[in-house]
Amino acid sequence: MADARRGRGRPAAGSSIDARAAILAAAGEEFRSAGYEGTSLRGVARRAGVDPALVHRYFGDKAALFSAAVDLAGLPRARLSDLLSGPRSELGHRIVRLALTEYEDPALRDQMVAVVRAAIGSAPMSHLATSFVSTEVVARFAEVAESAGGDDAGLRADLVSTQLFGLFTMRYVLAVEPLASAPIDAIVAAVGPTIQRYLFEELQGPPGA
Amino acid sequence: MADARRGRGRPAAGSSIDARAAILAAAGEEFRSAGYEGTSLRGVARRAGVDPALVHRYFGDKAALFSAAVDLAGLPRARLSDLLSGPRSELGHRIVRLALTEYEDPALRDQMVAVVRAAIGSAPMSHLATSFVSTEVVARFAEVAESAGGDDAGLRADLVSTQLFGLFTMRYVLAVEPLASAPIDAIVAAVGPTIQRYLFEELQGPPGA
Numbered sequence: 001m002a003d004a005r006r007g008r009g010r011p012a013a014g015s016s017i018d019a020r021a022a023i024l025a026a027a028g029e030e031f032r033s034a035g036y037e038g039t040s041l042r043g044v045a046r047r048a049g050v051d052p053a054l055v056h057r058y059f060g061d062k063a064a065l066f067s068a069a070v071d072l073a074g075l076p077r078a079r080l081s082d083l084l085s086g087p088r089s090e091l092g093h094r095i096v097r098l099a100l101t102e103y104e105d106p107a108l109r110d111q112m113v114a115v116v117r118a119a120i121g122s123a124p125m126s127h128l129a130t131s132f133v134s135t136e137v138v139a140r141f142a143e144v145a146e147s148a149g150g151d152d153a154g155l156r157a158d159l160v161s162t163q164l165f166g167l168f169t170m171r172y173v174l175a176v177e178p179l180a181s182a183p184i185d186a187i188v189a190a191v192g193p194t195i196q197r198y199l200f201e202e203l204q205g206p207p208g209a
Numbered sequence: 210m211a212d213a214r215r216g217r218g219r220p221a222a223g224s225s226i227d228a229r230a231a232i233l234a235a236a237g238e239e240f241r242s243a244g245y246e247g248t249s250l251r252g253v254a255r256r257a258g259v260d261p262a263l264v265h266r267y268f269g270d271k272a273a274l275f276s277a278a279v280d281l282a283g284l285p286r287a288r289l290s291d292l293l294s295g296p297r298s299e300l301g302h303r304i305v306r307l308a309l310t311e312y313e314d315p316a317l318r319d320q321m322v323a324v325v326r327a328a329i330g331s332a333p334m335s336h337l338a339t340s341f342v343s344t345e346v347v348a349r350f351a352e353v354a355e356s357a358g359g360d361d362a363g364l365r366a367d368l369v370s371t372q373l374f375g376l377f378t379m380r381y382v383l384a385v386e387p388l389a390s391a392p393i394d395a396i397v398a399a400v401g402p403t404i405q406r407y408l409f410e411e412l413q414g415p416p417g418a
Binding site for chain 1: 325327328329330332338339343363364367368370371373375378379380382383384385386387388395398399400402403406407412414
């Protein structure tokens with residue numbers, strides 16, 4: 001009964017989830033090795049061992065597949081949600097720690113590096129990445145800032161994102177030293193208060209205040 | 210006499226400077242429109258109206274030409290030097306203001322956006338850009354932090370760079386709103402203290418300290 005409602009030819013739940021996962025894993029590998037321009041739905045299907053029509057049916061076009069693969073790349077949406085609901089006094093530190101520990105895993109890091117390279121390197125991809133990150137990440141920071149009664153929640157959330165994005169790119173994409181080898185604890189202690197301030201503290205005071 | 214010492218076939222000072230400037234301007238345009246991979250010394254020479262051998266003689270290879278064009282793109286080396294030698298109490302604010310006002314000029318901004326896209330989008334370019342920025346910019350921040358008696362000058366300079374890079378990329382490359390349209394004064398007030406803290410203040414205190 002349930003299967004019938006899913007429409008003709010669609011596989012049963014178990015195999016559908018497996019196929020989606022296989023496609024997403026294959027897409028992550030293709031985007032990483034071939035770049036965005038060099039990746040095709042057909043190539044992803046071949047690597048995943050599925051019919052190209054299935055990739056199209058599940059994900060639509062390449063942009064949508066990329067967006068889903070970004071999510072797979074470890075953008076910690078669920079964990080972000082847990083983390084944002086915790087106590088506020090050390091939230092900045094928790095955000096930085098999550099962002100870093102997440103990407104100490106080489107597979108996730110490599111995938112996210114590929115995402116950042118694609119997102120910055122090509123203008124159409126930038127648009128996609130921006131809208132994805134705005135919706136999924138920046139909007140959550142804005143909710144937190146707003147719930148604390150802060151004004152300018154949108155700008156605060158963007159400022160948090162500038163710091164996290166710059167940190168990720170210089171540590172993992174460009175691998176600038178000594179930052180790339182610095183212990184996570186040192187970075188959390190240094191950058192946590194920046195995030196905390198952007199989210200919750202007075203931002204428009206005079207210099208030295 | 211002076212000309213003779215410059216070696217055979219090299220033009221006199223006046224025309225040499227003109228030709229260099231023409232080549233650099235042409236290189237900036239080529240890198241912007243064709244990307245790093247799509248740019249050739251020959252194409253740059255054609256656009257500059259000079260012999261390709263001259264491009265090679267002045268700049269060597271494409272990587273070196275790119276590095277020189279980055280400099281042209283407005284990386285404010287001389288102004289950075291002036292700025293770093295000023296009083297310390299508002300240095301963070303001055304750095305952020307310089308970084309932003311510099312790129313309100315659409316021509317400089319477009320060129321720098323192209324540089325960032327090339328630098329992040331391709332792994333070989335990342336290496337070049339990292340070594341350039343490390344030598345020309347991050348090293349100067351480290352000197353400032355060190356001269357103030359701070360420990361960890363290298364890490365402090367990297368942290369400054371993460372914030373400035375993230376700010377530039379999100380405001381100008383990705384054009385994320387409301388950041389992209391925020392008044393410079395508001396961003397200076399918000400981000401200046403971050404830079405100030407990374408350069409001069411205690412970074413390893415406990416959360417909430």
